[in-house]
Amino acid sequence: MIDGILTPGNDPVGGGDLVVGDTFTGFLQEVVNDDARDSVRASAINVLEGALSAGPSSTGLVVGRVQSGKTLSYEGVIALARDNGFSLVIVISGISNPLLTQGERRLKGDLGSADKDGWLFAVPNDKQQSLQQIEQALQNVQANWSKASTPKAYKQTAVVVLLKHHGGILNLTGLFDRVDFSGQRVLIIDDEADQASLNTLAKKGKQSATYGNLLALRDSLPGHYYLQYTATPQAPLLIAIDDALSPDFVRVLEPGVGYTGGDRYFGSADKLVKTIGAQDLAAADHPNGPPPEGLRQAMLEFLIGVAHVVTTGKPKTRSMLVHPSRQKDSHADFVRWITGMKKDWQDKYEHQDEVFPVKLQQEFRDAWNELATTHPAIATFDECWDALDIVFRNLNIVEVNTRQGQTPVINWIPTQSYILVGGQAIDRGFTVEGLTVTYMPRGPGTRTADTVQQRARFFGYKASYLGLCRVYLESDVRDDFEMYVEHEKDMLAALRDIEAGNESLKEWKRQFLLDNKMKATRASVISIPMIHVKAKDRWIADTKPVRDDAPPLATAHAHAIEALTGVEWTETPFGHRAGYATLTDALELLVQTSPESWLAEPNVQALLLNLSKLQDDEPTEAVVRVVWMRPDGGLARRQLTSDGGVQLFQGRNASGYYGDRDEFDPAAPLTIQLHEVEVVERGTKRPLGEYLVTAWRIPEESRVGWLIEVGT
Structure with missing residues (x-):
């Protein structure tokens, strides 16, 4: 340099x-x-x-x-x-x-x-x-x-x-x-x-x-x-x-x-994000009725936040964003509601010497109390109430769309505050200065990850006034943002690794942590073959163990014993041997005992990624359940099915056994079963080989899924 x-x-x-x-x-x-x-x-x-x-x-x-x-x-x-x-x-x-x-x-x-x-x-x-x-x-x-x-x-x-x-x-x-x-x-x-x-x-x-x-x-x-x-x-x-x-x-x-992004809004216990109730969504569909209660509450909180700025004597732009949908008629309804509330409140406020608006003042006090829980430095309520006169007179309500011909360009002025109502025009690239309150009464739509993220206009450099911020979201949209936070964290970690020179971007096999409810982006631009894999609430096992690269049973058995050296085994009522291992042990077991061809399959790739994520999330080595299935009962004989696989799991029986599929610990982040099987040919019963087959189950509570590149 x-x-x-x-x-x-x-x-x-x-x-x-x-x-x-x-x-x-x-x-x-x-x-x-x-x-x-x-x-x-x-x-x-x-x-x-x-x-x-x-x-x-x-x-x-x-x-x-x-x-x-x-x-x-x-x-x-x-x-x-x-x-x-x-x-x-x-x-x-x-x-x-x-x-x-x-x-x-x-x-x-x-x-x-x-x-x-x-x-x-x-x-x-x-x-x-x-x-x-x-x-x-x-x-x-x-x-x-x-x-x-x-x-x-x-x-x-x-x-x-x-x-x-x-x-x-x-x-x-x-x-x-x-x-x-x-x-x-x-x-x-x-x-x-x-x-x-x-x-x-x-x-x-x-x-x-x-x-x-x-x-x-x-x-x-x-x-x-x-x-x-x-x-x-x-x-x-x-x-x-x-x-x-x-x-x-x-x-x-x-x-x-000072930047505050998804991990701050959705990864903490702060009361910054609120869920829009069903009543609000129903009210939004009836434009001739009263405004949604959540909209009213959001607007009260916004105006108190603006009043606090007025009391400091240092004008700063403050904005509220209302993001109902892409439909312009809906925008007009919200503008009418907001304008009506502002006019009504301002009229009562300006005539308080004649008839004091006790109910209105209490509503503003409740909003002040709410903000004070996250922004203790807020001015006193009396100071904020007195400042509302200036707030009302300098409030701009703007519909941001092309309904009037051309989308308006906002000239941000520090002495002004703004309530913006819009849809697509404020989705992406649109900077909302001083945004504190967002009200988004819209559903998740196509649940496309990049679209969800681009709607987060409420992210930004807000550390100094984050306590004055509130985000109102429909429950499914809130879930999508929470899922996106994990998706983004994983994706950026992979890109940082590539930037550091540990892997070529052109040679990188695309793998994204992404819940199965979501799509990464619009399908029309995706040219790399990808598959979405769910790694939860089901067993992942090699149901076709007869493979050219499968290790002999004795070799796999020895590797398993070595990987699980630290496990303290106990006998279960139905003849299994069970204990707990670390995630590191689990990863070693998977890699050392499995055929390479099985490890390359998308669902196993998802399992490997899940184990790595669990290890990152649980640095103290969370324990996983391990069950060696019927170790003293000899090899379980399994014959090939018509599709060339085997039925690995034993079902319920008359002695009260609940079946192999229910042999797991729902409280553990992972349960592993080890099955020693002899596979025979269908009909002739000709022996085809002896194998150690592992089965892996992640509990339903895990929302993790993976989008994985397939092929070469």
Whole structure:
């Protein structure tokens, strides 16, 4: 690493150490908060170094969290790229004009603060800039960078901010067919890369329009480096490895200080998340009736939280998000309810000298009491009550959809508070500043993991005021978020391992911890063959033990005895021998006694992953139940069935035995059975071999499932 100033144009495509120059230094000083400066610096260097190491035309996957600062990250990468001879940056930002406008404003402001004269911004979707004007500007940039003798002051980096739409991408590609940037370093940032960019027609052997035009754009810029930014990387990880958008390397962005994500909301005992009752859901279906009670409670808590901010004398934006569904008529109903409640409360408040609103004040007091349990530093209730006058007068209620023609762009003002009502427009990429209260009376829908996560607009840097936050969710949606937290934790751990160089991303066999109720992403983009395996509430056993690679019974028996050396055995009433082992012992038993061909089967892969997860979750070595089935009764004879397998488990009998399938400990995280069997041919009874067969059962309480890549 060299700290210094790059003279742009010196060897723009060649290698060499990464340079930290004036632009990136200015970005860190002018844009990034002091407490985040070191982490932003390190992550930007890590990302750009990864791209340069992978080489031109490479694809990098940069994974952050919802509302964790991905935009700040790629702004840092762009600033660093300028210091390292990149003449052109293309940011493909959002699928709607409001999101494009949001991204464009921020890029201009932040990059301009880093280097006032270093940029030339081009926005093809901006009606103030024609493609002809942009082409002329880019020709000037290309010409200045192509000559090493051009002074640095004349070498602006062009930043093209583009809507993720096939028509705009096609027009830009045509422009680069006329303006030749080959031989120069070009950076392409694909924001929300899992959305719209990928080929939704892959299974039909065709190319979707946006995907095909993205490939053409990349082909027109041979010196480019492509970075996919997303908080939900499932889709890019599940496309075919040879797809042009399949990533070559990965970088995981760690959230900065003060970030609160899923593990904080759904992994603690705090009263931040509340379940929306059936009464609320029923009320939401009757727009002519009174507003849902949960909506009323959520709004009271939000307004008290805003009043607390007013009492501090330091205005800060505070927002509430109401996310009922994608249906615009439903949005209008909620806007009407919210507007009606606000008008009614404000009227009573403003006329309290005439008729004091005792009931209303008590409702606000109850809301204050609720928030005080998680935010002890809240102003007194009397102070908050007195501040409500200012709150009511500066409250904006905004319907965020296209019902009135175009989705509104929010101009966030610190002295204002906002209640936003919307659906798809606020699902992904939409930043809600100062969000404290979320009310989401909608069902789980298709239960697609990346969609569930993208709805978590309530994640973000909220540590200083987290106690004022509340999230109201329908019960199934709450369950989905809880499941997603575990899914994300496992997925990021695997990606960090790949980033550390322990495995190649291209060679990594995709394995995701994912409950069977959920899908990883939309099926249309998945090209890698995957299978969803449930590893709970059933026995997993090798029912076809006659295998070429099966170890002899004596060998397997010896390995089992060695793995279970520490078990203290006791006799059971029905002739079994039982005890308890550690998870480490269980893993050794599984690997040492099982044929490799069985271990490669998806359900056994899920079992192995489950055991590894149990071991991670239980560092103190939770004990598992082990039962050696009828060890003194000789080999159990099993004949082949018509499908080439065996019926391993003995059923109920007249002596009162409940059957092998019920021989497990429901309180243990795992029960293992060991069966010693002789397999004979059906009909002739010809001996086919003697085997040790293990059977494994995870209790129903475990909600773990796995999405596993199959084949080679």
